[in-house]
Amino acid sequence: MKKRVPVTIFYLLLIHTTLFAGNSKEPSVSDLYTIQTWIDSADYYQGTDYRKALPFYRKIIRHDSVDNTQRFNAEYHLAGDFLYTYHHLDSTLKYADMAMKTARTMNDSINMARIYNLLGTVRLQSGHLDESLKLLKQAENIFLKANDPEALAVVYMNLGSVHSTRNKFSDAVNYYNKSRKLYIQLGDKNGEIACLSNLVMIYIQFRQYKIAYKYQQEVCDFYKNSDFIPGILTAYTNLGVVHFYLENYDSALVYFQDVLDMSKDTGNKYVYSNVLNNIAETHLKLGNLEEAREKAQRSYFLCTEGKDIYGQASALKNLGMISLREGDTEKALDYLKQSLPLAKEAHAVMELRDIYSALSGIYKQNGNYQTALEMYEAYIDLNESLHEDEVLFRMEELQHEFERQKSRMELLEKTSAVRRAKQIRNMLIVIVAFMIIITVILAVINRMRRNYLKTLKHKNQLIEKEHALVVRHQDHLSLINKILRHDLANNNTAVMSAVKLYKRQKDEEFLDAIIQKVKSSLELIERMKLLEKISTSSGTLKPVNIEDIMKRVRLKHSALEWHIQGQGTAYADEALLSVIDNLIENSVTHGEATRMDISIQPVRIHEQPFVEIRIADNGSGISDTIKNRIFDEEFSFGPRARTGLGLYIVKKNIERYQGQIEVEENSPSGTIMILKIPECPSDTFPIHKKGEV
Numbered sequence: 226m227k228k229r230v231p232v233t234i235f236y237l238l239l240i241h242t243t244l245f246a247g248n249s250k251e252p253s254v255s256d257l258y259t260i261q262t263w264i265d266s267a268d269y270y271q272g273t274d275y276r277k278a279l280p281f282y283r284k285i286i287r288h289d290s291v292d293n294t295q296r297f298n299a300e301y302h303l304a305g306d307f308l309y310t311y312h313h314l315d316s317t318l319k320y321a322d323m324a325m326k327t328a329r330t331m332n333d334s335i336n337m338a339r340i341y342n343l344l345g346t347v348r349l350q351s352g353h354l355d356e357s358l359k360l361l362k363q364a365e366n367i368f369l370k371a372n373d374p375e376a377l378a379v380v381y382m383n384l385g386s387v388h389s390t391r392n393k394f395s396d397a398v399n400y401y402n403k404s405r406k407l408y409i410q411l412g413d414k415n416g417e418i419a420c421l422s423n424l425v426m427i428y429i430q431f432r433q434y435k436i437a438y439k440y441q442q443e444v445c446d447f448y449k450n451s452d453f454i455p456g457i458l459t460a461y462t463n464l465g466v467v468h469f470y471l472e473n474y475d476s477a478l479v480y481f482q483d484v485l486d487m488s489k490d491t492g493n494k495y496v497y498s499n500v501l502n503n504i505a506e507t508h509l510k511l512g513n514l515e516e517a518r519e520k521a522q523r524s525y526f527l528c529t530e531g532k533d534i535y536g537q538a539s540a541l542k543n544l545g546m547i548s549l550r551e552g553d554t555e556k557a558l559d560y561l562k563q564s565l566p567l568a569k570e571a572h573a574v575m576e577l578r579d580i581y582s583a584l585s586g587i588y589k590q591n592g593n594y595q596t597a598l599e600m601y602e603a604y605i606d607l608n609e610s611l612h613e614d615e616v617l618f619r620m621e622e623l624q625h626e627f628e629r630q631k632s633r634m635e636l637l638e639k640t641s642a643v644r645r646a647k648q649i650r651n652m653l654i655v656i657v658a659f660m661i662i663i664t665v666i667l668a669v670i671n672r673m674r675r676n677y678l679k680t681l682k683h684k685n686q687l688i689e690k691e692h693a694l695v696v697r698h699q700d701h702l703s704l705i706n707k708i709l710r711h712d713l714a715n716n717n718t719a720v721m722s723a724v725k726l727y728k729r730q731k732d733e734e735f736l737d738a739i740i741q742k743v744k745s746s747l748e749l750i751e752r753m754k755l756l757e758k759i760s761t762s763s764g765t766l767k768p769v770n771i772e773d774i775m776k777r778v779r780l781k782h783s784a785l786e787w788h789i790q791g792q793g794t795a796y797a798d799e800a801l802l803s804v805i806d807n808l809i810e811n812s813v814t815h816g817e818a819t820r821m822d823i824s825i826q827p828v829r830i831h832e833q834p835f836v837e838i839r840i841a842d843n844g845s846g847i848s849d850t851i852k853n854r855i856f857d858e859e860f861s862f863g864p865r866a867r868t869g870l871g872l873y874i875v876k877k878n879i880e881r882y883q884g885q886i887e888v889e890e891n892s893p894s895g896t897i898m899i900l901k902i903p904e905c906p907s908d909t910f911p912i913h914k915k916g917e918v
Contacts, residue, residue, distance in 0.1 A: 297324055297327040297328055297331065297333075297336055317343075317347055318344075318347065321340055321343050321344055321347070324336070324340050325337065325340045328340060334367050334371075335367065335368075335371055335373070335376075337367065338363070338364040338367035338368055338371075338376070339364070339376070341360045341361065341363045341364035341367070342360070342361060342364040342376070342379060342380050342383065344360050345357045345358075345359075345360035345361035345364065345380075345383060345387075346383055348360060349361075349383065349386060349387055349390070350495060350533065351532050351533065351534065352533070352534035352535050352570060352571040352572075354387055354390055354391055354572065357383075357387050358384070358387050361380055361383050361384050361387065362384075364376075364380050365377065365380045365381070365384065368380060374407045374410065374411060375407075375411060375413075377404075377407060378404045378407035378408050378411065378413070378416055379404075381400045381401075381403045381404035381407065382400070382401065382404040382416075382419065382420060382423065384400045385397045385398070385399075385400035385401040385404060385420075385423060386423065388400060389423065389426060389427065389430075390535075390572060391572055392430075392572065392574055394427050394430065397423075397427060398424065398427060401420045401423050401424050401427075402420070404416070404420050405417055405420035405421065408420065414447070415451075415453060415456060418443075418444050418447045418448070418456065418460075419456060419459070421440055421443065421444055422441070422444045422456075422459050422460060422463055424440065425437045425440050425441045425444070425463050425467070426463065426466075428440070429463075429466060429467065429470060430575075432470075434467060434470045434471050437467050437470075438464075438467045438468075438471065441460070441463050441464045441467050442464070444460045444463070444464075445460045445461065445464050447460075448460045448461075454487060454491050454493075457487065458484055458487055458488060458493065458496050461480045461481075461483050461484045461487075462480070462481070462484050462496070462499075462500060462503070464480050465477045465478075465479075465480030465481045465484065465500075465503060466503070468480065469503070469506075469507060469510075472510075474507050474510050474511050477503075477507050478504065478507050478508075481500050481503050481504045481507065482504070484496065484500045485497060485500050485501065485504065488500060494527055494530075494531055495531060495533065497527065498523075498524050498527030498528045498531060498533065498536055499524070499528070499533070499536050499539075501520045501521075501523050501524035501527070502520070502521060502524035502525075502528075502536060502539050502540050502543060504520045505517045505518070505519075505520035505521035505524060505540070505543050505547075506521075506539075506543050508520065509543060509546055509547055509550070512550075514547050514550055514551060517543065517547050518544065518547050521540050521543040521544045521547065522540075522544065524536065524539075524540040524543075525537060525540035525541060525544065528540055534567050534570055534571040535567075535568075535571035535573050535576075537564075537567050538564045538567035538568035538570075538571055538573050538576050539564075539568075539573065539576050541560050541561070541563050541564035541567065542560070542561065542564040542568070542576050542579055542580055542583075544560045545557045545558075545559075545560030545561035545564060545580075545583060546579070546583060548560060549583060549586075549587070554587050554590060554591070557583070557587060558584070558587050561580050561583055561584050561587070562584075564576070564580055565577075565580050565584075568580060574607065574610075577603075577607055578604060578607050578608065581600050581601070581603045581604035581607060582600075582601075582604050584596075584597075584600040585597050585598075585600035585601040585604060588600060589688070589691070594688060597688075598685070598688065601684060602681065605677065605680065605681050605684070608677075609673075609674070609677045630652075630655055631652060631655075634648040634649075634651060634652050635648075713746055713749065716742045716743075716745055716746045716749075717746075719738070719742045720739050720742050720743065723735040723736075723738045723739045723742070724739065727739075765798070766796045766797055766798055766882065767796070767797075767798060768794050768795075768796065768905040769794065769795050769796075769797040769798065769799075769801055769905075770792075770794055771792070771793050771794065771795055771801075771825050771836065771838060772789070772792045772793075772825070774801055774802050774805055775789050775805065775823055775825075777802060778802065778805050778806050778809055781806065782809055782810075782813065782821075785809075785813070785818070785819060785820065785821050786819060786820040786821070787820075787821050787823070788820075788821070788822045788823065789823040789825070790822075790823065790824050790825065791823075791824055791825035791826045792825055793825045793826070793827060793836035793838075793904060794836070794904065794905040794906075795836045795882070795884075795902040795903065795904060795905060796882065796883075796902070796903045796904070796905050797882050797902055800878045800881075801878070801882075801902075803874075803878070804875050804878050804879065804900070805838075805840070807871050807872070807874065807875050808840050808875060808898050809821060809840070810871070811871060811872065812840075812842035812844050812895075812896065813844075815844070815845075816842055816844020816845045816846065816847075816895065816896060817844050817845060818842035818843055818844035818895060819843060820842065820843045821840065821841070821842055822839075822840075822841040822842075823838070823839070823840055823841075824837075824838070824839040824841075825837070825838055825839075827904055828901065830885075830901065833903070834903070834904040835884070835901045835902060835903055835904050836901070836902055836903075836904040837899065837900070837901050838899070838900040838901075838902070839897055839898075839899050839900075840897065840898040840899075840900070841891045841895060841896070841897040841898075842891065842895045842896055842897075843891070843894055843895045844894070844895045844896060845894065845895075846890060846891065846894055846895055846896050847888060847890075847896050852888055855872050855888065856872050856873060856875070856876040856886070857873065858873045879900060879902070882902050882903065883902075883903055884900060884901050884902040884903065885899075885900075885901040886898065886899065886900055886901075887899040887901075
């Protein structure tokens with residue numbers, strides 16, 4: 226990730242209402258009895274089966290004898306059920322508008338605030354964050370005046386979700402904590418756990434996955450024996466996300482599949498569509514591309530149907546990444562270009578980071594370096610912004626802590642004149658300490674910014690290096706073409722001549738000559754394959770255990786006497802096996818060596834860590850007159866000389882690793898080949914016990 230899997234589940238509480246009888250129009254006794262039966266049935270099914278409650282609410286709304294209070298409660302429940310249970314936004318808005326009209330007719334500000342909260346939740350889930358914030362602040366102001374802590378706890382949690390989506394994490398944490406405090410006062414464990422679940426997502430945002438896992442496990446433990454479906458869906462989704470970022474992909478799939486099944490059973494299309502996308506991204510990590518595509522396409526269709534902008538952006542991004550993995554850059558580019566404006570609109574920062582990174586690579590591959598640079602600069606700026614957000618988040622936490630301390634001291638000052646002087650002194654100490662901390666943090670931010678500018682400069686240099694690699698690739702292709710045209714043509718001519726002579730003279734010596742020339746051609750083709758690997762290499766290196774490489778070469782040359790001492794891990798790739806094998810093959814073929822002494826040890830070159838591999842043989846050695854030429858292109862010498870490319874390819878591979886290769890005489894006879902390759906720290910790769918093999 227690594228990167229973020231979009232989790233678009235927010236814990237949203239529907240404020241409980243109870244329908245009651247009462248009618249200003251004084252209906253008949255039979256009407257009152259019928260209406261009361263509907264009300265009782267709706268109340269009963271609301272707590273057992275939401276779907277069975279819906280037709281009774283609709284009957285209550287349609288009946289002329291129902292008073293405004295009963296009508297509002299039915300409309301409000303219908304709007305809430307369509308949002309939280311079915312995620313049907315059009316129906317939610319329809320009944321919410323009806324409920325708002327009824328509330329205004331009643332001039333009931335509390336009921337109007339409940340609708341503001343509901344509409345704010347709808348705007349939040351559809352990605353219209355400014356509208357959501359405005360509606361929720363209206364609800365907050367009304368509930369503050371009414372001193373309704375239960376309603377305020379709900380609104381505060383929704384405000385926290387809005388600020389979290391806008392990447393205003395300090396404000397989000399502040400609202401989540403305010404909501405959690407109210408739930409603790411109310412003794413509502415469900416609400417308290419929901420706040421903790423949302424705080425987990427903040428820890429995920431700042432890559433503190435172990436802390437997030439600890440708290441999310443507490444949330445899941447609470448919901449193990451619960452029948453509260455929204456809480457269970459949120460808890461299991463978040464736990465799956467934590468496992469995803471910890472790279473426990475199989476565990477993540479288990480949790481996501483549970484959420485998928487539950488959301489399908491409850492008809493929650495919003496959760497269902499988004500967890501489909503989570504599953505798609507997990508399969509993408511596991512390399513299951515067909516499964517990933519099928520899930521991402523279904524997710525995109527459902528998110529489009531549900532007008533979920535964030536979900537659409539994420540699904541399109543995943544489809545682009547799948548196409549990119551398959552090598553279809555044209556289709557990948559199309560998906561990613563569709564995803565980009567949606568991700569911007571939804572403020573999907575983590576999705577944007579992935580999109581910019583992928584687009585930069587595609588444009589560079591297509592030769593559009595200007596656009597590639599623009600995409601990469603956007604990626605760097607976004608990364609820089611995320612790091613700055615993290616620092617600012619911590620600064621704002623300090624600021625909030627300072628403000629809380631200041632408020633506390635002002636309160637104490639009113640109660641005691643004696644303590645006032647002490648409080649002022651403490652406040653000054655806090656201010657000075659805070660200013661010192663701010664100064665230090667600003668200095669750190671400034672330093673981080675300079676480092677990012679250096680990084681950007683370095684990336685520009687990398688682009689120039691990529692151009693140099695293209696030139697090198699062309700040179701290699703030219704060399705391959707020249708060798709194939711010259712050497713293969715010569716071999717083919719010799720074969721044709723030998724065939725003609727054999728037909729005339731029937732001398733089997735010509736058959737042997739044909740076999741030798743064919744073998745020479747095959748060997749030449751193998752050398753060309755190695756040279757092609759060098760020219761087409763992307764430059765991606767990884768930790769390679771040298772001891773394992775030696776074991777594999779030793780199996781191939783089992784007739785030799787081997788002595789291997791030391792261990793180490795180098796930044797290289799699979800071509801290192803070919804390098805070592807080529808050197809051993811040269812020792813046996815040209816030097817007639819029977820013994821190999823291998824020494825592996827760490828060294829430092831210009832204060833940089835390298836691993837040195839000394840390959841010593843007891844062969845005939847290499848003449849001083851040709852030592853400086855053995856790594857040259859097409860250089861060959863002696864009665865067993867071949868294409869002259871073996872050691873040239875060895876040298877090119879070592880240069881690709883940013884390493885060095887040298888040759889020395891061995892005593893009393895033979896040659897020592899010395900390889901120096903950048904070292905990989907031992908804790909990034911398994912190392913065998915030290916000792917001689």
